[in-house]
Amino acid sequence: MAVKQYIEAIRDALDEEMGADPRVLVMGEDVQEGGVFRATEGLLGKYGPGRVLDTPLAESSIVGVAIGAAFNGMRPVAEIQFADFIHPAMNQIISEAARIRYRSNGAFGCPIVVRAPFGGGIHGGLHHSQSLEALFFHVPGLKIVVPSTPADAKGLLRAAIRDDDPVLYFEHKRAYRLLKDEVPEGDYTVPIGRAQVRREGDDVTVFTYGLMVHETLEAARRLSEEDGIEACVVDLRSLSPLDRDAVLEGARRTGKVLIVHEDNLTGGVGAEVAAIIAQDAFESLDGPIMRLAAPDVPAFPYAAPLEDFCLPNAEKIGDAIRRLAAY
Amino acid sequence: MPLVGESVTEGTVIRWLKAEGDRIARDEPLVEVETEKVDVEIPSPWAGVLQRIVAREGDTVPVGEPLAYIEAEVQVGAQGPAPLQEAAVEEARAPKPARPAAAVPAEQPARAPVGGSAGRYSPAVLSLAREHGIDLSQVKGTGIEGRITRKDVLAFVAARGAAPAAPPSPAAPGAEMGARPGEVLRLTPTRRTIAERMSRSAQTVPHAWMAIEADVTPLARWRQQIKDDFRQREGADLTFLVFAINAVVGALKEYPIFNSSWSDDGIVLKSEINIGVAVATDEGLIVPVIHGADGLSIAALAKKLSDLGERARARKLTIQDVQGGTFTIDNTGAFGSIMSVPIINYPQAAILTLEAVVPRPVAVDDAIAVRHLANLCISFDHRILDGAQVGAFMASVKAKMEVFGPDTPLY
Numbered sequence: 001m002a003v004k005q006y007i008e009a010i011r012d013a014l015d016e017e018m019g020a021d022p023r024v025l026v027m028g029e030d031v032q033e034g035g036v037f038r039a040t041e042g043l044l045g046k047y048g049p050g051r052v053l054d055t056p057l058a059e060s061s062i063v064g065v066a067i068g069a070a071f072n073g074m075r076p077v078a079e080i081q082f083a084d085f086i087h088p089a090m091n092q093i094i095s096e097a098a099r100i101r102y103r104s105n106g107a108f109g110c111p112i113v114v115r116a117p118f119g120g121g122i123h124g125g126l127h128h129s130q131s132l133e134a135l136f137f138h139v140p141g142l143k144i145v146v147p148s149t150p151a152d153a154k155g156l157l158r159a160a161i162r163d164d165d166p167v168l169y170f171e172h173k174r175a176y177r178l179l180k181d182e183v184p185e186g187d188y189t190v191p192i193g194r195a196q197v198r199r200e201g202d203d204v205t206v207f208t209y210g211l212m213v214h215e216t217l218e219a220a221r222r223l224s225e226e227d228g229i230e231a232c233v234v235d236l237r238s239l240s241p242l243d244r245d246a247v248l249e250g251a252r253r254t255g256k257v258l259i260v261h262e263d264n265l266t267g268g269v270g271a272e273v274a275a276i277i278a279q280d281a282f283e284s285l286d287g288p289i290m291r292l293a294a295p296d297v298p299a300f301p302y303a304a305p306l307e308d309f310c311l312p313n314a315e316k317i318g319d320a321i322r323r324l325a326a327y
Numbered sequence: 328m329p330l331v332g333e334s335v336t337e338g339t340v341i342r343w344l345k346a347e348g349d350r351i352a353r354d355e356p357l358v359e360v361e362t363e364k365v366d367v368e369i370p371s372p373w374a375g376v377l378q379r380i381v382a383r384e385g386d387t388v389p390v391g392e393p394l395a396y397i398e399a400e401v402q403v404g405a406q407g408p409a410p411l412q413e414a415a416v417e418e419a420r421a422p423k424p425a426r427p428a429a430a431v432p433a434e435q436p437a438r439a440p441v442g443g444s445a446g447r448y449s450p451a452v453l454s455l456a457r458e459h460g461i462d463l464s465q466v467k468g469t470g471i472e473g474r475i476t477r478k479d480v481l482a483f484v485a486a487r488g489a490a491p492a493a494p495p496s497p498a499a500p501g502a503e504m505g506a507r508p509g510e511v512l513r514l515t516p517t518r519r520t521i522a523e524r525m526s527r528s529a530q531t532v533p534h535a536w537m538a539i540e541a542d543v544t545p546l547a548r549w550r551q552q553i554k555d556d557f558r559q560r561e562g563a564d565l566t567f568l569v570f571a572i573n574a575v576v577g578a579l580k581e582y583p584i585f586n587s588s589w590s591d592d593g594i595v596l597k598s599e600i601n602i603g604v605a606v607a608t609d610e611g612l613i614v615p616v617i618h619g620a621d622g623l624s625i626a627a628l629a630k631k632l633s634d635l636g637e638r639a640r641a642r643k644l645t646i647q648d649v650q651g652g653t654f655t656i657d658n659t660g661a662f663g664s665i666m667s668v669p670i671i672n673y674p675q676a677a678i679l680t681l682e683a684v685v686p687r688p689v690a691v692d693d694a695i696a697v698r699h700l701a702n703l704c705i706s707f708d709h710r711i712l713d714g715a716q717v718g719a720f721m722a723s724v725k726a727k728m729e730v731f732g733p734d735t736p737l738y
């Protein structure tokens with residue numbers, strides 16, 4: 001196994017899938033020169049401009065053209081340069097891509113992947129920090145994945161590319177070079193729709209995804225050492241479809257549930273997880289289901305202290321777990 | 328090291344443009360740094376003197392870590408000379424000191440009700456209580472304001488497994504003897520548990536009873552000779568109880584139906600022989616279990632018994648020590664009893680007592696001799712066992728007890 005950065009794992013997945021399947025295309029702003037984060041570096045040289053396409057600054061077209069290419073037998077991986085800019089493409093994603101299989105009665109799929117860097121903590125301000133998954137979470141016909149490790153980044157991207165239906169792949173921009181970890185060799189995928197228990201524990205269960213997985217694990221480590229509280233940490237990693245079994249099992253195990261995400265609180269993925277647990281694991285609850293998320297502000301501030309105030313971190317997560325454990 | 332790009336997490340110093348001791352102006356370029364994305368010149372945030380360079384050329388520095396120390400001309404507070412300040416201290420990821428809890432809605436969980444007695448219980452607590460037949464008023468709550476938590480209930484269930492359904496032995500000395508006539512003796516959790524289990528056993532299981540008398544003269548004499556030496560060598564007592572356990576285990580192997588439980592779907596024969604042994608403690612009777620007693624030699628049984636007895640009296644038994652029993656033996660003889668009618672340790676099939684070993688005059692052939700006699704009494708679940716079976720079982724136990732002697736292997 002090699003140690004790779006999160007972004008290297010993504011680049012490797014693109015490279016290997018393009019190498020294995022000539023139908024796989026990459027398209028987006030500046031992807032030919034490697035992309036603003038260098039996620040697509042080297043692909044133009046290997047596969048040529050016929051398969052690595054620079055697009056105009058027009059997100060609706062990026063996704064729309066990808067959908068068209070998919071209709072014609074290709075497997076496009078469209079890149080939205082920052083998830084914050086995905087809004088012009090909403091119509092294509094929701095009205096078109098998400099509905100194609102449904103409205104064609106199964107005759108057509110739409111095997112596109114839409115990759116978008118998301119997340120804050122890098123002073124990105126208004127347009128470079130948002131989490132958008134909740135908006136699409138609500139839409140049937142879309143799959144959404146949020147890998148939290150380099151190994152999952154590669155495995156989930158492969159799975160997304162090979163999927164015959166549209167997949168939104170949200171990669172955390174701060175994770176790109178921050179996370180370095182072992183990535184297995186060989187042709188492996190991570191199944192879409194399956195959560196992963198990252199840490200075992202019997203006191204409180206924490207459901208989370210994205211970079212918050214690492215903040216939560218750090219909080220859990222401190223709590224174990226300092227307070228003797230053992231948290232079970234579950235990385236959802238697929239938001240749509242959600243791994244309901246893992247959610248219910250995690251909730252039943254401890255009866256005390258905390259959901260952590262970087263996205264705003266109201267109407268976030270955590271609300272749905274809480275509702276599922278309240279409905280189907282009610283008898284096992286030993287305390288109220290708690291959520292820790294960003295406050296409902298239009299975007300993360302640029303000023304460091306304010307951004308820190310908004311973002312959940314290991315300390316806030318630790319406090320929340322501690323309070324719930326004591327309940 | 329400042330954050331120069333959104334995904335940049337570290338930088339490598341290429342070269343310093345100023346040297347230690349140099350005067351520097353605000354925004355004057357200090358150092359060239361190479362990052363993944365781009366090479367940058369880092370300007371000085373303050374005017375002053377470059378005091379000490381921390382990151383040398385070629386060093387890789389994570390964002391937020393110091394590159395150099397500058398003695399700045401900016402006054403902070405009323406101090407005369409400006410304090411040392413870290414150059415380019417921005418960054419995100421250095422662990423922050425305690426922050427006030429964010430407006431982020433991690434609200435306090437709703438106030439928990441006070442204590443267990445009149446309080447509301449969580450669904451988990453109610454389910455567990457129902458499943459294990461627990462009266463929640465007996466459970467101590469360790470949650471906020473004395474709330475009973477799921478873990479409290481689970482701990483109660485585990486501790487309850489320790490309670491015995493033992494014969495009506497005289498009350499163990501201790502707290503329960505402390506009250507004076509005219510006062511009400513408060514019920515301890517152990518007492519409640521004993522009460523609950525005794526009642527359940529007596530009400531559910533049709534008890535029948537039998538006793539036999541064993542002539543343990545050879546054992547008594549042999550034991551008298553070797554017990555001190557054994558005690559010295561092994562640090563444990565070679566009591567009559569040890570031999571009784573060994574004899575019963577042997578009989579259980581011959582008659583497995585005595586190592587079972589009644590259920591409406593069938594008599595469940597247990598695969599292990601785990602002997603519960605009643606021990607008197609200050610809190611009341613407790614029944615630690617010797618797991619796999621059939622695999623233990625007499626000496627090993629003696630040591631295990633000694634260990635469990637000590638730990639029971641010291642209240643140091645673990646959950647495993649009191650769970651999983653399949654048959655129970657009580658040494659009522661230790662109190663001088665010569666007959667007992669024990670209550671079965673639900674849901675086992677039977678319970679056996681070893682009564683006092685007493686020298687008595689008995690008829691041997693046509694003469695009177697003094698022999699050491701011990702009664703063994705058994706209460707059994709008449710749904711599972713009939714008199715004839717019990718007779719055979721007890722005859723086997725008696726035979727084994729009567730044959731212990733110098734030829735018996737201890738190890």
